[in-house]
Amino acid sequence: MTSPSSAVPRLSAVSHPGTELDDVLALTSREPVWRLSADAYRAEAARRRYRSEWTWAARSPDGRLLARAVWWGQSDSAHPIALDCLATTDEAPAEEKAALAAALVDAGHRAFRAAGAETLPLYNLLRLPGAWRDDPDHAAAVAWRQEAAHRAGLTVEVERLQFEWTPEAPLPAEPARLVFTPEPDDDVFLAAMVRVAEGTLDAHTRESEAARGPEAAARESLEFYLDRPGRREWWSLAYTPDGTLAGLAIPSATPYSRNVGYLGVVPELRGRGYVSEILAAITRFQAAAGAERVTATTDLGNRPMAAAFTRAGYRNTETRLIFSAPLE
The missing domain is CATH 3.40.630 (Aminopeptidase)
Known part of the structure; x- marks a missing residue:
């Protein structure tokens, strides 16, 4: 039979x-x-x-x-x-x-x-x-x-954690050590994306850099977020008071909710808590726009980012497995 x-x-x-x-x-x-x-x-x-x-x-x-x-x-x-x-x-x-x-x-x-x-x-x-x-x-x-x-x-497999912030959680404190400045020039933003991607724990970014180089990988990220429902004018660069680039913030959106999008800190300033300030800026921006839900994801192996989400009042809602073809 x-x-x-x-x-x-x-x-x-x-x-x-x-x-x-x-x-x-x-x-x-x-x-x-x-x-x-x-x-x-x-x-x-x-x-x-x-x-x-x-x-x-x-x-x-x-x-x-x-x-x-x-x-x-x-x-x-x-x-x-x-x-x-x-x-x-x-x-x-x-x-x-x-x-x-x-x-x-x-x-x-x-x-x-x-x-x-x-x-x-x-x-x-x-x-x-x-x-x-x-x-x-x-x-x-x-x-x-x-x-x-x-x-x-x-054949490329990444396990990711989904996080969510809702107004029931307290807003993270307003950033006190960084100045956030809109940057309309895509080339300037691209250069900042190359900087914050150095030494990243994000698996897709590492794979893309290995296959195509840092600038092409950053351009892929730039184009990805330009294609999302979020608006380009939401983006900003983060500076220390003396004008040193500290990182970047890209609040974004999906067809279903506002989300964190992309954030990062330049390598030489990591370990000083700036990631929490950038995340706070994004969260507060989305909340001020009336978001009832702000989502975010990070790789299971990116423990510093997962910890930052938790400190900011985000809760882990699910785990995802993402399968993709190797980059050509």
């Missing part, structure tokens, strides 16, 4: 957003990882953050749904930015889930490349508890997704 997914599955994007999409969105699973609900999908699709051509399904030869992959992008994105949800049916044997999911993700990747995408989307495995490794059900659910991501070429 063959198992539900032992025959070669049919892999394709949703071509008929009606009945076919209803079927794909109805896929359920008892696994403990976050699942995308049909209502949430439709709300995002109305804003073009999910699209039928970014929603892929694997079916058995007789048409039974075996797995789905849903990619996300911004409303104006030409190509998807991240794989948001990857799931198989509970009936799929555990030993086959990774192969089935990898084939589905790879099919999506090939289609995105054919449509002009220059880079492969990330895979964000969201909303894991901090101790997910200690729970057998969470660990098993992560394991096959991790294997599938690697098989599909997303």
